[in-house]
Amino acid sequence: MKGKFISIWDNGTVSTPAEVNEETSQITTNSVEANGMEILIEELFESEDGEEYNVCPVCHEYLLNDELSCMNPDCENH
Numbered sequence: 217m218k219g220k221f222i223s224i225w226d227n228g229t230v231s232t233p234a235e236v237n238e239e240t241s242q243i244t245t246n247s248v249e250a251n252g253m254e255i256l257i258e259e260l261f262e263s264e265d266g267e268e269y270n271v272c273p274v275c276h277e278y279l280l281n282d283e284l285s286c287m288n289p290d291c292e293n294h
Contacts, residue, residue: 225253241287
């Protein structure tokens with residue numbers, strides 16, 4: 217699934233193109249510099265059709281399931 221990875225900070229927002237593997241829920245994106253950003257509030261994946269998905273606040277690489285647990289079996293938030 218194609219879309220964008222969005223990082224919401226206390227003083228701005230950064231977004232970059234991204235893809236989610238629909239089988240594993242792993243997010244693939246290019247690294248983005250968040251220069252000048254201080255406190256990370258939330259990260260989201262927004263699909264091309266506008267659906268928003270929560271990203272794990274621990275590993276930052278996988279989507280969260282409906283119970284807000286990470287879909288990465290190796291993440292401490294699993």
